[in-house]
Amino acid sequence: QVSLKESGPVLVTPTETLTLTCSVSGLSLSNARTGVSWIRQAPGKALEWIGHIFSNDEKSYSTSLKTRLTISKDTSKSQVVLIMTNMDPVDTATYYCARTQIYCSGRSCQNWFDPWGQGTLVTVSS
Amino acid sequence: DIQMTQSPSSLSASVGDRVTITCRASQNISTFLNWYQQKAGKAPKLLIYAASKSQNGVPSRFSGSGSGTDFTLTVSTLQPEDFATYCCQQSYTTPFTFGPGTTVDFK
Numbered sequence: 001q002v003s004l005k006e007s008g009p010v011l012v013t014p015t016e017t018l019t020l021t022c023s024v025s026g027l028s029l030s031n032a033r034t035g036v037s038w039i040r041q042a043p044g045k046a047l048e049w050i051g052h053i054f055s056n057d058e059k060s061y062s063t064s065l066k067t068r069l070t071i072s073k074d075t076s077k078s079q080v081v082l083i084m085t086n087m088d089p090v091d092t093a094t095y096y097c098a099r100t101q102i103y104c105s106g107r108s109c110q111n112w113f114d115p116w117g118q119g120t121l122v123t124v125s126s
Numbered sequence: 127d128i129q130m131t132q133s134p135s136s137l138s139a140s141v142g143d144r145v146t147i148t149c150r151a152s153q154n155i156s157t158f159l160n161w162y163q164q165k166a167g168k169a170p171k172l173l174i175y176a177a178s179k180s181q182n183g184v185p186s187r188f189s190g191s192g193s194g195t196d197f198t199l200t201v202s203t204l205q206p207e208d209f210a211t212y213c214c215q216q217s218y219t220t221p222f223t224f225g226p227g228t229t230v231d232f233k
Binding site: 115 | 127176
């Protein structure tokens with residue numbers, strides 16, 4: 001059974017760098033049809049995709065956040081790390097990691113998020 | 127970025143009702159559309175992927191349809207555990223984007 005769990009600080013000071021870790025069990029991060037995405041949700045707001053990393057180390061980031069983001073993985077530890085620099089109070093949100101499943105037919109690949117971690121609330125405040 | 131909209135933003139319904147939620151993409155996304163259910167304080171749960179394929183273990187009362195820019199999630203007979211927020215998500219291209227959500231509450 002695949003499960004993911006986020007860990008990291010609950011409180012971050014403005015301008016500080018946030019580092020979150022997603023620990024994955026029941027799944028190898030070297031699996032060719034698997035990636036891990038980071039998604040966040042500000043209180044009372046919609047879900048926002050942050051970025052993802054796949055087994056071949058391919059990465060993609062949110063347009064609005066990409067200058068502040070780094071996603072990396074340690075396959076031996078089954079962990080994916082999100083680094084977000086220059087945190088601001090508007091970045092206060094619950095941060096989720098989720099397995100990104102891939103199904104390809106020809107040159108077309110579908111992606112979906114399942115399962116998700118429980119999420120971790122990060123508050124940015126001085 | 128592809129913009130996703132949903133209607134209605136909220137609806138009130140009763141157990142046993144048939145509920146339909148609409149999702150619209152700002153451009154043609156073929157069938158690259160997923161639906162999630164989220165209950166208060168919980169992580170989202172995948173219901174439907176590729177517009178119409180039900181995730182394993184999801185009750186058959188949930189169904190998805192559509193292609194191109196217009197999509198629908200239908201709950202054929204609403205159950206007490208279905209009162210939640212539902213959102214769509216496009217996977218046609220990165221950055222992946224979500225709809226704002228539709229909250230289904232008790233009438």
